[in-house]
Amino acid sequence: MFKWGARSLLLLFMTAVLMGAQHALAETRTIIEPRADNFIFYVDNSGSMMFDYEELKEDKSVVARDTLLQLNQDIPELDVNFGVYTYGPYEEYMSPSSYDESAVAEAFESIPVEFEIFGRRTPMGRDLIQVSEKLAELQGDIAVIVVTDGESNIGPHPKKVMEEMYQEYGDRICFHFISLAQRPPKGTVSRDEHAFVEELAGINPCSVKIDADELQKDFVRADFIRDVFYTEREETVTPAPEPEPEPAPAVEPDEEVIVFSNIQFEFDKSVIRPQYAEILREAARQILDRTDPHVVVEGHTCNIGPADYNMGLSQRRADAVADFLVEQGVDQDAIETEAYGLTRPEFDNDTMEGRQLNRRVEMRLE
Amino acid sequence: MKRLFLCLLVAMPGVLLAYPQAAQGDPVATLEPDHYLHIHFNEFALKRVDKLNRNYTGTKDDPHLEQTANGVVGRYSKAMKDSLQVQVRHTQSELSPFIGVMKYTEVRYEGNGQCPESITSESFEMVRARSVTEIFRLVQDEWQ
Numbered sequence: 001m002f003k004w005g006a007r008s009l010l011l012l013f014m015t016a017v018l019m020g021a022q023h024a025l026a027e028t029r030t031i032i033e034p035r036a037d038n039f040i041f042y043v044d045n046s047g048s049m050m051f052d053y054e055e056l057k058e059d060k061s062v063v064a065r066d067t068l069l070q071l072n073q074d075i076p077e078l079d080v081n082f083g084v085y086t087y088g089p090y091e092e093y094m095s096p097s098s099y100d101e102s103a104v105a106e107a108f109e110s111i112p113v114e115f116e117i118f119g120r121r122t123p124m125g126r127d128l129i130q131v132s133e134k135l136a137e138l139q140g141d142i143a144v145i146v147v148t149d150g151e152s153n154i155g156p157h158p159k160k161v162m163e164e165m166y167q168e169y170g171d172r173i174c175f176h177f178i179s180l181a182q183r184p185p186k187g188t189v190s191r192d193e194h195a196f197v198e199e200l201a202g203i204n205p206c207s208v209k210i211d212a213d214e215l216q217k218d219f220v221r222a223d224f225i226r227d228v229f230y231t232e233r234e235e236t237v238t239p240a241p242e243p244e245p246e247p248a249p250a251v252e253p254d255e256e257v258i259v260f261s262n263i264q265f266e267f268d269k270s271v272i273r274p275q276y277a278e279i280l281r282e283a284a285r286q287i288l289d290r291t292d293p294h295v296v297v298e299g300h301t302c303n304i305g306p307a308d309y310n311m312g313l314s315q316r317r318a319d320a321v322a323d324f325l326v327e328q329g330v331d332q333d334a335i336e337t338e339a340y341g342l343t344r345p346e347f348d349n350d351t352m353e354g355r356q357l358n359r360r361v362e363m364r365l366e
Numbered sequence: 367m368k369r370l371f372l373c374l375l376v377a378m379p380g381v382l383l384a385y386p387q388a389a390q391g392d393p394v395a396t397l398e399p400d401h402y403l404h405i406h407f408n409e410f411a412l413k414r415v416d417k418l419n420r421n422y423t424g425t426k427d428d429p430h431l432e433q434t435a436n437g438v439v440g441r442y443s444k445a446m447k448d449s450l451q452v453q454v455r456h457t458q459s460e461l462s463p464f465i466g467v468m469k470y471t472e473v474r475y476e477g478n479g480q481c482p483e484s485i486t487s488e489s490f491e492m493v494r495a496r497s498v499t500e501i502f503r504l505v506q507d508e509w510q
Contacts, residue, residue, distance in 0.1 A: 251446065253471050255496035262502060262510055278462035279501045282455070286499065346443065347421040354421040 032230050036174070037140025038081045038096055039229065041068065042131060043147040044180075045111060046088025047120030053149075053180050055213035060180045061113040064147050067178060067215050068108045072101055073304070074221060075229055077352050081138070086111055087127035088120060096138055101352060105304055124148065126155030132165055135173070142173045143228060146200070147212075150181030150193025162203055174206035176228050178215065218273075258283050260321075261360035272320055280321065283363060284328035296336045296364040297322045302355035303342045315339035321361050397454040397464075403504070404454045407466035410509045411452045414500070415470060418445045426475075429490075431482050440477040440485040445470050445498070462503035472498045 049061040056063050083096035084107040094107035124146075135142055152158050162175055177200060181193030201209040208227045214220045226232070260283075263276045272280070287293045299314030299321075318337040326332045348354035397404050424430030424442035432439045449471035457465055477489030502509040 251449070251471050251473055251492070251495045253495045253497035255494065256499075257496050258499045258501070260501070262500075275461045275503070275505075278457050278459040278465055279503055281457075282465055282467065282501050283499075345423060347418075348423050351421060353417060354423075357418070357421055 032076055032078070032232055034078045034080045034230050035141075035228065036080065036143040038083065038135075038138045038142045039099075040083040040085065040096065040131065040135065040142060040144045041108075041147065042128065042144055043068070043084070043086045043111060044088060044122065044124070044149055044151070045086035045091070045115075046122035046151065047115070047117035048122060048149055048151045049088075049180075050115065050117045051149075053212065054182055055211075056216070059113065060149050061111075061115075063180060063212050064178075065108055065111060065113055067212050068147065069105055071215070071221065071225065072104050072108065073352075073355075074218075075099075075101075075225055077101070078230060083134070084108065084111075085127075085131050085134075087124055088122045090123075090127040090130050092134070096134070101355075102304060109305075121154040122151045123155040124152035125158040125161040128158060128161045128165075129156070132161075132168075135165075135169070140172070142169065144173065144175045145178060145228065146175055147178045148180065148197060148200075150179065150196040152196070159200055159203065162200060166204055174204060175200065176207055177201050177209040178212055179209060180212045256365040258286065258363040258365070259360055260362075261357050263321075263361065272324060277324070280324050281328060284325050284330055287325065287330055287363070287365065288328075290365065292334075293330070294334050294336075294366040295325065295330065296338060296366065297325070298362040298364065299337070299339045299341075300344060300346075300358060300360050300362065301342050302358040303345065303349040304355065305342075307341055307343075311339055311341035311343075314341045317361055321363070395456045397456065401454070403464055403466075404452070406507075407454050407468075407502075407504075407509060408452050410466070410502070411450055411468040412447065414468065415445045415447050415450060418472075426487070429475075429477070429485070431485070437478060437480045438482050438485060440479070440482070440490065441474065442490075443472060443474045445472050462505075464504040466502045466504065466509055467499060468502075469497060469499045472496050 043064060045061070049064065050059055052058065053060045053063045078099055080099050081096040082094065082099045082104050083092075084094040084104065085092055093110050094104065097103075131144075135144075165173060177197055179194070179197045181197045197209060201207040208224065210220070210224050215224060260279065263272060263279060287295055297318045299316075299318035301310040301314050303310075305313075315337065318339055322335045322337050325335055342349075342358075345354075345358045346360075347357040349358060399405075419425075422443040424440070426442055426444070429440035429442040432441065447470070449469075451469045453467045455465050455467070457463060472495070473492050474494040475490040476493045477485045477491070479485040479489060504510075
């Protein structure tokens with residue numbers, strides 16, 4: 001028969017204390033490790049990309065560009081090489097070099113989005129052979145991210161070229177796919193573009209395939225980035241002893257502001273995503289709690305993109321937030337909007353964290 | 367040995383119960399400071415303040431310098447950790463059942479000089495202090 005004695009109780013108590021102390025002392029940090037040493041974008045720039053991408057009601061070339069720019073913003077800073085190529089025609093927009101977010105953004109923005117359709121065939125396989133010659137110079141593992149609408153209508157079949165590249169590079173290479181393919185209308189005999197992309201992605205189980213419209217969802221995009229670009233692991237570290245905190249000065253704020261750097265808009269748009277409505281409702285509640293509130297809603301951006309573009313975007317976002325406040329009952333006459341674009345960075349635009357923080361809306365309460 | 371094993375077995379649930387599941391409270395109810403989610407959000411908010419402080423355009427040790435008509439202005443900002451206050455609220459939204467509100471004082475210091483070398487730590491004065499509120503939503507145990 002088990003008896004609770006004083007020694008047993010003391011042991012029980014000490015065990016609980018030790019386990020709690022262990023939890024308090026240990027810290028975990030997340031280590032990000034890239035999945036490859038080289039990430040090569042291979043983007044369809046053929047005539048078919050001038051057609052509409054039905055899912056988003058936009059030209060495929062514009063969807064491709066915007067999707068890549070959004071991905072580039074969300075990818076963490078990795079110590080890897082990035083390269084950017086197009087096919088149909090073949091062009092090198094960025095030779096494989098150390099990842100620099102702004103340089104990659106510039107490469108993506110340089111890819112034409114308006115061009116003649118006719119005569120601009122889709123030589124996915126043929127131009128991939130040219131890219132392969134560039135890849136032969138690279139060290140380490142290679143991930144090729146293919147942006148395709150499921151067309152290839154001249155030159156060797158890309159499946160054959162990819163199979164040969166898998167044979168040549170072995171485990172060092174993997175092809176991933178961002179698909180702008182569309183299903184043929186019912187009752188027609190048009191090619192099934194989806195099936196074409198599936199066929200290419202099915203060559204090797206390492207491949208990740210995603211539809212471009214799915215990448216508009218931020219949690220899907222985050223998953224895609226983790227599946228293609230990096231892995232995470234937790235590392236337990238014992239933290240250094242904390243320094244004595246400096247005594248807080250007696251500071252009386254003379255301004256009051258509500259800042260949002262976490263509200264996501266549809267990319268390059270000013271439509272607030274519904275999951276962020278509750279955050280804005282809380283802001284509206286705080287404003288309505290004040291007697292005779294006056295609010296100035298300011299839009300700010302980071303420094304990626306042209307200044308006038310950012311100015312317009314920040315104005316549209318400030319307007320979207322102001323409209324939401326009015327819907328929540330804030331008097332329209334009590335709200336002003338101001339756009340600052342990239343002109344008032346509070347944070348360092350040279351880091352990804354700083355740029356994310358600069359992309360903000362501020363509500364100045366007066 | 368057997369006693370030690372049995373003690374560990376009994377102690378484990380006690381440790382786990384230190385972090386209870388979030389209770390379903392009244393709509394738009396504020397959670398108590400000892401609630402798991404309040405503690406969780408407080409930890410997040412402290413890290414958030416650290417993130418802000420390492421990303422401002424200028425710091426005390428490396429102020430941001432700007433040329434003006436009259437010389438050079440040095441500037442840096444700081445979020446005051448000691449001023450941090452947090453609150454977690456249970457909402458009626460299915461998409462965002464919990465929101466966290468953090469409030470802190472952000473101060474900006476500026477110093478003037480004819481040239482960058484003439485700006486010393488004594489040159490700086492506080493030119494702005496503002497109360498900043500940030501609001502986050504809980505998504506799968508992560509504050510966004």
